[in-house]
Amino acid sequence: MDRRQRKSREAIFSAFISLLGEKKFSSITVGEIIEKADVGRATFYAHFETKDYLLKELCEDLFCHIFDLTWGEVNGHRHIFECNDTDSPYLHLLRHIERNDNGITTLLSGRNNELFWRYFKAGLDKMVKSCLPMFEERRREGLPFEFWENHISSTFTSAIRWWIDGGMREPAENVYRYFSLVV
Amino acid sequence: MDRRQRKSREAIFSAFISLLGEKKFSSITVGEIIEKADVGRATFYAHFETKDYLLKELCEDLFCHIFDLTWGEVNGHRHIFECNDTDSPYLHLLRHIERNDNGITTLLSGRNNELFWRYFKAGLDKMVKSCLPMFEERRREGLPFEFWENHISSTFTSAIRWWIDGGMREPAENVYRYFSLVV
């Protein structure tokens, strides 16, 4: 990709993230974004069809990155289905958040946009699918598979949410322990 | 409240709900609402400051109503802290949704607005707080109280979500059973 393209794209993303920290998605205007990003209006629309697509692509960039990282390490060890042996991908993900990689925490903590969490959960769902066997023995009798799948994923999501909303006063390890206790 | 006021308010709510079934919140305009509600523009703004407040008040009306109903019956029996004896308020709530009371399902099923779920969960949180002792014995050692609280509430929320997203093919009783199994 052209360096100019990259620069504009980055500038827009960066301005957008900054704005998301201040106000909610729906009340952010394209005008504000391009002003902060210091790019022309036409440039914005050359990159992103709409404001919604901007959010979508930002999430994809960000979350795919995060999830690929947690995944990658596990995959590198060829341990997708035996996550127990190595560091749990869940704990791994929590550590990423703890370190605020890519400013992800800033975004997730905003009381702003639920859309963000939707994309986050979408990425998480995929991860859970791969690491599901981790908790297979805890699945009760008569529980539909898809329900269980969804339950784990949303339990983890809401644990993170609870963590962040509470100001992340506890270390990632604790949150992981709580998560393990209830699931 | 004046009958005229009530009529206008109802008309706006009704038009808004109908529109929410068709398209997502952000792409609904005030123009569409007042046209469908058949009220003047000034009237709309006399009732609601913005479109966001409209959603807010609608949710409050609706959810407070739903939660008060489920609650009311439990409270009527003076059984807030012994929900076990009577019909569980959770199951109760599921039945409300199953019957699509106040068109609540239509609203929750739209892939539209997460805001709706936020308000829903806010109402649920209060309910959980009252009925928490129901599951007290299942709380594991070393688990913070607030985490447990949040966990139950969001597990229930995501169970409903899973249910609705899947087309509500199972009866409310099943969903309640799954919920009981995992929590």
Added chain:
DNA sequence: AAGTTACCGAATATATTGTACGGTAAAATT
């Protein structure tokens, strides 16, 4: 019956979106 209140309808100022165009500088191609 008189006063108050909510409404309508239309006009309007303001803000936002998304597109179009000519000119310019950076990058790729020859």
Added chain:
DNA sequence: AATTTTACCGTACAATATATTCGGTAACTT
């Protein structure tokens, strides 16, 4: 090194949406 392509800027602009104002009318209240 010269040429072509590409991305960009800035401005302008049409289309749409938001939110306010105001005079007149009908419905409620006292």
